[in-house]
Structures are given as C-alpha cells and as structure tokens.
Amino acid sequence: MKVQVDERGYYGNFGGAYIPEMLYPNVEELRENYEQIVGAAEFQEQFDGLLKDFVxxxxxxxxxxxxxxxxxxxxxxxxxxxxxxxxHKVNNTIGQILLAQRLGKQKLIAETGAGQHGVATATVCALMGVECIVYMGEIDMARQRPNVERMRILGAEVRAAKSGSRTLKDATNEAMRHWINNPTDTHYIIGSVVGPHPYPEMVARFQxxxxxxxxxxxxxxxxxxxxxxxxxxxxxxxxxxxxxxxxxxxxxxxxxxxxxxxxxxxxxxxxxxxxxxxxxxxxxxxxxxxxxxxxxxxxxxxxxxxxxxxxxxxxxxxxxxxxxxxxxxxxxxxxxxxxxxxxxxxxxxxxxxxxxxxxxxxxxxxxxxxxxxxxxxxxxxxxxxxxxxxxxx
Amino acid sequence: MNRIDQLFKTKQQRVLNVYFTAGYPQLSDTLSIMECLEQSGADLIEVGIPFSDPVADGPTIQESNGVALENGMTLKLLLEQLKEMRRTVSVPVVLMGYINPVVQYGIEAFCEKCAEIGVDGLILPDLPMFEYLDTYKPAFDRHGIYNIFLITPQTSEVRIREIDENSNGFIYMVSSASTTGAKASISADQSDYFARVKGMNLNNPTLIGFGISNAETFDKACANANGAIIGSAFIKAISQEGEMNENIEQFISSIKN
Known part of the structure; x- marks a missing residue:
C-alpha cells in the first residue's frame, strides 16, 4: 500500500482543504509555492544546518x-x-519559519495545547527576529504555566483563547480567526499534521x-x-x-x-x-x-x-x-x-x-x-x- | 422559480438580508423571529445553524452559537421548527452553517429536506468551491437548492469569475478581511474593492456582508451592490431587554429609515 497525499490533498478518504473563502488565498499561496521552496537545495541546506547546530x-x-x-x-x-x-515540535517550526520568510511574511501566529509547539514557535521567531503571537486555551495556560512564561521570555505574545472549551481546539479556532483578519502579512504555523492541505503533508515532511x-x-x-x-x-x-x-x-x-x-x-x-x-x-x-x-x-x-x-x-x-x-x-x-x-x-x-x-x-x-x-x-x-x-x- | 431569483427579478436595490442564529436567544424563537423580520421589511432571511466551532465568526455570533447549542438546538430540530414556515413566511430563506453538521445529516437527505420545507439556498463557508463541484453539487442541483459562495477583498478576479460561473442566487461579498462583526465602518480600501467588483458586471447579484451594522453602512453597501447582509448587529438588537418583536421592528426600520 502506498501512503501518499493526492493532488486534491487527500490521503484516501481523508484530508482536503475545507476552508472559508477568506483563507483561500493564503492556503493557495502556500500550496502553490511550498514544494518548490522546500525542494530547493538552498532551503534544504539552511534547514539541515539549523537542525544540526541549533536543534x-x-x-x-x-x-x-x-x-x-x-x-x-x-x-x-x-x-x-x-x-x-x-x-520534536521544533523540527517543524524551523521548516515553517524558513518557508514564511521566503513567502515574505513578517508575522507569525501559532496555536498551542501543551505549549511545546508554542515554545518551539516562539523560539524560532526569536532566532529570526520575527513578531510572534501564540494562541493558547485559557485552561491550558493554567495547567502549562511554565511554557507560557517560556514563550513570554522568548518575546512572544501569548493570547488566551477564551471561546468554547478554552483548550487546543479553541486556540486553533482563534488562530484561524486571526489569520482571516490578517491575511497578507501573516503566516500561520500549524503545529501538527492537521489543517487544510498542504499543512498535513508539509508538517509531516518537516518531521x-x-x-x-x-x-x-x-x-x-x-x-x-x-x-x-x-x-x-x-x-x-x-x-x-x-x-x-x-x-x-x-x-x-x-x-x-x-x-x-x-x-x-x-x-x-x-x-x-x-x-x-x-x-x-x-x-x-x-x-x-x-x-x-x-x-x-x-x-x-x-x-x-x-x-x-x-x-x-x-x-x-x-x-x-x-x-x-x-x-x-x-x-x-x-x-x-x-x-x-x-x-x-x-x-x-x-x-x-x-x-x-x-x-x-x-x-x-x-x-x-x-x-x-x-x-x-x-x-x-x-x-x-x-x-x-x-x-x- | 427559486424565490431568490424571484426577489432579484423584482428588486435590484437595497435588498436587506438579515442573519440570526437559530435557537437564540430562546430555543423556540426561530419561526417568530422570521415572521417578524418579514413583517418588518427584511427581503431575505438567513437562518444560522449553530456550530461548536464557527471559525469565520466574530465574538457576537460565536456567543449566539454557543447559547443556541446550550438551549438544545440541533440541525434536526431546526428543520422540524421550519417544517411549516411557508404558511407564514414568503421571503426567500437561506440556511447558513458549517459543513460538519450537514455532512453528519447527509448531504442528499439535507438538500431534499430543504427543498421540501421551502429553503431556497445554503451558505456553507467552509465548503470551498473545489469540494462543492467535486462532490456536493449534484445533490444541490437535484433538489433546486442554491449554493451561495463568498468572495473577499483578497479573491482574485479570475477566481471571482469562476465563482460567478458556478453560483446561483447571489454572491456574498465579504466586506473586508475579517470575521463577522469585526469592523464598524467602511474604509477607502473597501470602497476600491466594491468598485472593482461592481465594474466586473457579474452575472449574479451581489450582497455585501460583514461589518454592516447601521443605516450608514447599509447605505454605503447598497451604493455598491444590490443590497447588504446584517448579522452581528441584529443579534445584538435581539439580545437587548424589552419585547423582541418591538426590538426587531425598531432595528429594521433604523436600517431602512
């Protein structure tokens, strides 16, 4: 059996890009460009170098x-x-920040549950001198306090997701809403193999x-x-x-x-x-x-x-x-x-x-x-x- | 003829579409709000199917979705409540919601039910055109249900044309890069976008939504499109104290002055 994402962004019956039209240009920009950017020797060299010396x-x-x-x-x-x-979260955030730079995005947002992806995002943003906002469920902020402070020390702004159940799913909702409201200058670093195509495959590739x-x-x-x-x-x-x-x-x-x-x-x-x-x-x-x-x-x-x-x-x-x-x-x-x-x-x-x-x-x-x-x-x-x-x- | 087509045949200007969330503020308010909206002068009614994770919506509609779900609203119950709406409501009715509850209900059964009770169209913001054409369109077509697409200031001209080709009823012009209810006024950038789309002479009528909250923003939108959609501001109006029908009448007349 071959496990592979198809042109429509599906693995078998699962995947796709079910996004509101407001996010279409962002996701399409990513889909059109990421393979070429990530496949370039110059990108791979910088990515591998950072994984070796920084990670x-x-x-x-x-x-x-x-x-x-x-x-x-x-x-x-x-x-x-x-x-x-x-x-492991940092493998992906290194890859995505290098990608975001090549797409000309100056601001980064992320969602986080336990805070590990948030910390990994705040870390690479500090490394590259990029503005960083991390959404985190209010309940998770309380139970993962040290990670909240780590993100703040690294210079990230941590915003509490206060809607719904106030955990990871709601932090993801809030990050998506932020992206809808800031579509041109912002890249959304999704931390897992979820989200609209091409995110699941892109994150898997970095990992x-x-x-x-x-x-x-x-x-x-x-x-x-x-x-x-x-x-x-x-x-x-x-x-x-x-x-x-x-x-x-x-x-x-x-x-x-x-x-x-x-x-x-x-x-x-x-x-x-x-x-x-x-x-x-x-x-x-x-x-x-x-x-x-x-x-x-x-x-x-x-x-x-x-x-x-x-x-x-x-x-x-x-x-x-x-x-x-x-x-x-x-x-x-x-x-x-x-x-x-x-x-x-x-x-x-x-x-x-x-x-x-x-x-x-x-x-x-x-x-x-x-x-x-x-x-x-x-x-x-x-x-x-x-x-x-x-x-x- | 689909009631949406009928509407735009007789009225091309200042079409007022009002959104509210089914099951808010009270579980069984749905039909009485619709009746009052029609009597107060709304030309089109958009009934929101509440969802646990409404990513395209701002705080006001998130809140109304949450309350409606707590009140016990479900898609099945909503369709039950609307079963006899055509006895008292004659304006076009569009259901707006996220794709997951519809997928769970079953797309074929859902379109069939919508046609049976007299729903004219659907707005499913997280059902993109590609997936719609690929999988869902035949069910819509079989039952004569219109699928309403959104466009935004970031939508390219090529894509707007593509959406226009594949639309019926009207096109929902999202006024700015935002979630619902986020912005209170209309800026110069938005005016450029409105003019750009107007200049494209699309096949479908356009209604402008997101950030339309009062007579001023309604007038501005109507100067650039066939009409406008009001959601968050209406939800706020029916959240106020006092008799609901009076609140609705007052709100609609304040918009249409």
Missing part, C-alpha cells in the same frame, strides 16, 4: 537495555526529547527527519534500516507522522499509534479519536472527529494537554482505516505509571504525551529478537506539576 540533530537512537529487559524485546528510543526546546535518522542509525547499529515496530503517541499526530514517514510503504515495519484514553474510553472523558470518532470536518480537513450525532465537536479529555484534541491528522485517519497502522489507547493512569517506570529504568523523565506510547508496550506481545523503535517525542520537565499532582511515585 542538536541528529538526536540519538538509544538502546534502552533495562526497558528492553522488562519487555523482552530490543527497544530503541529515538531521543526527540533531546531536541532544543525539549520536543520526517525523525524516520530518516532512525533508518541511518539503526543501520549503523544493527545493519538493518527497518525495525519490526515503530511506536509513537498521537494527538494530532506530528511526531508519529515523522517517525512513520519513511516506513509508510515498508510492509515489514509495523506502525503503532497510541492515543490517550483519558479516564477510559467508556467514561466520556477520553481523547481516543479512532475509538470514539467518526468522519467529519474540522479545522480545514476531513478526518476522524469526536462529535455528537448532530455534528457538534465534542471536547476531548486527557491528562496530557498535547493529546487533548478531538481529531487526528488525516494521514492517521487513513492509516487507521486501511489498517496500515495499529492503534492502541492508554489511560491517564497507565501513562503516568509508564512515565515513572522509564524514569526509574533509564533515567529519562518523559513528557506525559510520550508516556502514552511507553504504556502501550504493556498491551503488546514481542518476540525476544524483535527490534522496536519508540519515538520519545518530548521530555517531562514541562509536566512536573502534573507528575507531582498525580503523586504515585
């Missing part, structure tokens, strides 16, 4: 021996948590450096480019798209996507979109969406602000529908325990988003010679308060 790439592929012992497999951690700013490096590094270590499994957590799905990207069409690699089940999929407090959602349209694309029978978007719940989104990227909806990726879901409690377990076994405190991917190991059965790559998408510094509140360590 600190390549990030290590670390053989986690004690974790491997625990699960009876050969588990490698792709250390995106060691990226500058503490998560695909993750799987490109995994291939090289695994080959150096084991003499094979392909593991048996690649595991990643999925909110919107940018770290998973990056980790899967160069393996989409390699049938011997099992792709495992892990969603947040919150307090349990039956409790009404979950963010497991593939379990609870059905096809719908939000934020510019047709995808799986948590919604009422009437088509109103349902507010998801997860302890992890980064997975607390009612949809998933259209590519993931496609991977789910076709069975190319297998989806698991993990509760708050399971994730928190897995986060503490990794801290104790490997000396790495993971982000709570990432802890969901780790917890999925408990639901899987491995052969002792299986090679498993788990994308360690972020570090847990931002989550200390949540760990403390949870308290069971």
């Amino acid at each position: 600190g790439r390549p990030t290590p592929l670390y053989a986690a021996e004690r974790l491997s012992e625990q699960y009876g497999a050969n588990i490698f951690l792709k250390r995106e948590d060691l990226c500058h700013t503490g998560a 695909s450096v993750i799987s490109a490096e995994i291939k090289t590094q695994l080959n150096e270590k084991l003499g094979r480019t392909n593991p048996d499994y690649v595991i990643a957590c999925v909110g919107g799905g940018s770290n998973a798209a990056g980790a899967f990207y160069h393996y989409y069409d390699e049938a011997d690699v099992k792709l495992i996507a892990v969603e947040a089940a919150g307090k349990g999929n039956e409790t009404g407090e979950s963010a497991a979109t593939t379990v609870l959602g059905k096809p719908g349209v939000l934020h510019g694309s047709k995808t799986l969406l948590m919604q009422t029978e009437d088509g109103q978007v349902v507010e998801p719940y997860s302890i992890s602000a980064g997975l607390d989104y009612p949809g998933i990227g259209p590519v993931h909806a496609h991977l789910h529908e076709t069975g190319r990726a297998k989806f698991y879901s993990v509760t708050d409690d399971e994730a928190m325990k897995a986060g503490v377990q990794l801290s104790r076994l490997e000396g790495i405190i993971p982000a709570i988003e990432t802890s969901h991917a780790l917890a999925a190991l408990n639901q899987m059965k491995f052969n002792t010679d299986d090679v498993v790559v788990l994308n360690l998408s972020g570090r847990g510094d931002k989550d200390l308060e949540t760990y403390i509140k949870w308290g069971k360590y």
Whole structure:
C-alpha cells in the first residue's frame, strides 16, 4: 500500500482543504509555492544546518537495555526529547519559519495545547527576529504555566483563547480567526499534521527527519534500516507522522499509534479519536472527529494537554482505516505509571504525551529478537506539576 | 422559480438580508423571529445553524452559537421548527452553517429536506468551491437548492469569475478581511474593492456582508451592490431587554429609515 497525499490533498478518504473563502488565498499561496521552496537545495541546506547546530540533530537512537529487559524485546528510543526546546515540535517550526520568510511574511501566529509547539514557535521567531503571537486555551495556560512564561521570555505574545472549551481546539479556532483578519502579512504555523492541505503533508515532511535518522542509525547499529515496530503517541499526530514517514510503504515495519484514553474510553472523558470518532470536518480537513450525532465537536479529555484534541491528522485517519497502522489507547493512569517506570529504568523523565506510547508496550506481545523503535517525542520537565499532582511515585 | 431569483427579478436595490442564529436567544424563537423580520421589511432571511466551532465568526455570533447549542438546538430540530414556515413566511430563506453538521445529516437527505420545507439556498463557508463541484453539487442541483459562495477583498478576479460561473442566487461579498462583526465602518480600501467588483458586471447579484451594522453602512453597501447582509448587529438588537418583536421592528426600520 502506498501512503501518499493526492493532488486534491487527500490521503484516501481523508484530508482536503475545507476552508472559508477568506483563507483561500493564503492556503493557495502556500500550496502553490511550498514544494518548490522546500525542494530547493538552498532551503534544504539552511534547514539541515539549523537542525544540526541549533536543534542538536541528529538526536540519538538509544538502546534502552533495562526497558528492553522488562519487555523482552530490543527497544530503541529515538531521543526527540533531546531536541532544543525539549520536543520534536521544533523540527517543524524551523521548516515553517524558513518557508514564511521566503513567502515574505513578517508575522507569525501559532496555536498551542501543551505549549511545546508554542515554545518551539516562539523560539524560532526569536532566532529570526520575527513578531510572534501564540494562541493558547485559557485552561491550558493554567495547567502549562511554565511554557507560557517560556514563550513570554522568548518575546512572544501569548493570547488566551477564551471561546468554547478554552483548550487546543479553541486556540486553533482563534488562530484561524486571526489569520482571516490578517491575511497578507501573516503566516500561520500549524503545529501538527492537521489543517487544510498542504499543512498535513508539509508538517509531516518537516518531521520526517525523525524516520530518516532512525533508518541511518539503526543501520549503523544493527545493519538493518527497518525495525519490526515503530511506536509513537498521537494527538494530532506530528511526531508519529515523522517517525512513520519513511516506513509508510515498508510492509515489514509495523506502525503503532497510541492515543490517550483519558479516564477510559467508556467514561466520556477520553481523547481516543479512532475509538470514539467518526468522519467529519474540522479545522480545514476531513478526518476522524469526536462529535455528537448532530455534528457538534465534542471536547476531548486527557491528562496530557498535547493529546487533548478531538481529531487526528488525516494521514492517521487513513492509516487507521486501511489498517496500515495499529492503534492502541492508554489511560491517564497507565501513562503516568509508564512515565515513572522509564524514569526509574533509564533515567529519562518523559513528557506525559510520550508516556502514552511507553504504556502501550504493556498491551503488546514481542518476540525476544524483535527490534522496536519508540519515538520519545518530548521530555517531562514541562509536566512536573502534573507528575507531582498525580503523586504515585 | 427559486424565490431568490424571484426577489432579484423584482428588486435590484437595497435588498436587506438579515442573519440570526437559530435557537437564540430562546430555543423556540426561530419561526417568530422570521415572521417578524418579514413583517418588518427584511427581503431575505438567513437562518444560522449553530456550530461548536464557527471559525469565520466574530465574538457576537460565536456567543449566539454557543447559547443556541446550550438551549438544545440541533440541525434536526431546526428543520422540524421550519417544517411549516411557508404558511407564514414568503421571503426567500437561506440556511447558513458549517459543513460538519450537514455532512453528519447527509448531504442528499439535507438538500431534499430543504427543498421540501421551502429553503431556497445554503451558505456553507467552509465548503470551498473545489469540494462543492467535486462532490456536493449534484445533490444541490437535484433538489433546486442554491449554493451561495463568498468572495473577499483578497479573491482574485479570475477566481471571482469562476465563482460567478458556478453560483446561483447571489454572491456574498465579504466586506473586508475579517470575521463577522469585526469592523464598524467602511474604509477607502473597501470602497476600491466594491468598485472593482461592481465594474466586473457579474452575472449574479451581489450582497455585501460583514461589518454592516447601521443605516450608514447599509447605505454605503447598497451604493455598491444590490443590497447588504446584517448579522452581528441584529443579534445584538435581539439580545437587548424589552419585547423582541418591538426590538426587531425598531432595528429594521433604523436600517431602512
């Protein structure tokens, strides 16, 4: 099976560009120009240079021996948590700011949930001396306070999204409204593989450096480019798209996507979109969406602000529908325990988003010679308060 | 003949289209607001289908959407409320909403129902022309439902022509780069845009919306198009204290003076 976006911006039945006419010129400008800009040698050189010297790439592929012992497999951690700013998000913001500059946009806006994308955007804006506004749900601002202050220190303006449920989906609405009101001088850096075409594919391409490096590094270590499994957590799905990207069409690699089940999929407090959602349209694309029978978007719940989104990227909806990726879901409690377990076994405190991917190991059965790559998408510094509140360590 | 065509056949100037959100302020106000609007002199009525995430709307209409949903409004209920509207409402009626509730209802069933109860057209801002032509148009056509497209100051002439070719009823001219209800006056830039579009001599009539809130902005819009659309300002008027029908009559007469 070939996983590829078509000319209309669809992955199979999902994707497209469902945007109001007010955004059409912006999105069209991007669609018409991005491939040429991103494909140019000069762009790639600057992008690679910044990823190396500013972000600190390549990030290590670390053989986690004690974790491997625990699960009876050969588990490698792709250390995106060691990226500058503490998560994979910066791969995309570097790419998009270079793109925005070439499109002549002087101002940048972004939405953020946990604040990692907001921090990554504020960081590259500081680096390039560009004005930056980040929309963040009022509730998320309270639960991710350190990231709010990090953005402010970096010189970004953080605007509270006070509409609707005051979380990531509403921050995205507000960012889109801002873009409608400022269409000519502003670029909107979407942080995940969501939004209207070409965003999902563009963001996945910037994140695909993750799987490109995994291939090289695994080959150096084991003499094979392909593991048996690649595991990643999925909110919107940018770290998973990056980790899967160069393996989409390699049938011997099992792709495992892990969603947040919150307090349990039956409790009404979950963010497991593939379990609870059905096809719908939000934020510019047709995808799986948590919604009422009437088509109103349902507010998801997860302890992890980064997975607390009612949809998933259209590519993931496609991977789910076709069975190319297998989806698991993990509760708050399971994730928190897995986060503490990794801290104790490997000396790495993971982000709570990432802890969901780790917890999925408990639901899987491995052969002792299986090679498993788990994308360690972020570090847990931002989550200390949540760990403390949870308290069971 | 579609009632929208009929309207523009008899009236080419100062056409007043008024938007309100179904289920606001009270769940069952829908039909009485429509009746009062017609009696007060509205030429066209645009009924908003509330949605949880109205990205093209400013704070006033976001708020009315939220209240309507809290009141329990759904697309099914709205269609039920409008079932017998043609007994008392004769002006054209257009439903405005976001695509997701319509997709969940089913596009074919929705268009069929609209035709059955006498809805004349739909405005679905997040259904772009490409997707409409690719997938949705046959259902609209089968049931004689008009799809109303938006254009904005940023829409290129080539695209305006394309939209004009694929439109029926009228074209919704968004007055400025903004969400609904954002701006209070009409600037020089906007006047240039209005004149530019007017000079294109489009096949379809045009109505100007977004930022039309009083007699002054209505007059300005009407000088440049066949009429105008008022939404946020009307929502504010019916949010006021006092008897609603009186508020509606007063508001409409203040616009039309």
